[in-house]
Amino acid sequence: MSTQLEVLQNALATALGDRVTTVVALGEVTLTVKADDYYAVMLALRDDATLAFEQLIDLAGVDYLTYGEGTWDGLRYAVVSHLLSVQHNWRVRVRVFCADDDMPIVQSVMPIWRTANWYEREAFDLLGILFDGHNDLRRILTDYGFMGHPFRKDFPVSGYVEMRYDEAQKRVIYQPVTIDPRENVPRVIREENYGMK
Template structure:
């Protein structure tokens, strides 16, 4: 977006949302951070207010900030980040909302505002464990129904807990604990006597 367009969007966001959103601009993109308590009302305003008119939700994803900033970050752990598009005004916006409770991350569902959020919120639930309050069909979308845990969380074990495979003797899919034998990997170093010289 051009600088004039960004300034116009910033001005519109400030006048319509006021204190309900913290507006920042970085790398030519506008981002607002909204409190979880104000999230649903702000999203409704972003869609319906004629000065903003964000008709389309392009994307929504979960984020785990557990190890953000190499461990120096001390804020809430889970967030939902949405990207909105206004076809009317030809501008885009990123909206970030943090779940207030790290142990039980709950954020309001925006499916009643943008139906496109349905599968995005299911994906964030499946992969990060973020619960979207008011979602009418919040169930796993990518992992198996019996899957334990949320694989995109930073504290999820790299190898997982169980593996699934087809057992030809039992003629069905079975689950068994992951069996990965640790091994030491030593890099092979090749030295050349005259490397880097002419």
């Protein structure tokens, strides 16, 4: 008798063939797909009756710049999606790497699952990943004048600009960051009886 995980693996292999690379770890299946095959694979995952992944439950962008403490030598940006089949009661993770690190772009899956709308906007806003075919790709968490993408590993912790209310102009203005970089040194308490009563 085969387990549900084995049934899922067989169904994935039959439906998707060599368009994906499958890894099973900790009882979870992760599919890695090439950017050119991404949309077709996601459509097959939803429409194939043996798979029936009706729901996209999460989609996020990933920056692999410092992954493995800098030992990563693959493409920098990826999009990771989590799919759920209510009918079969199983899940799968799908990872696709953006083919170009300078202009990270993948096909939007919003026509397949409408829930991808805000997830893709978040990945665009925070990591700068573009989704081809998304009809409303604009910032969702940062303001419209924000410079850069704050979840990129090379984004400075202090940012590039800060905003403040200018009393003379009676409006909010942007200016270069004025925070002086400093090191926080923890205070060391060396009393023998500290905290004891």
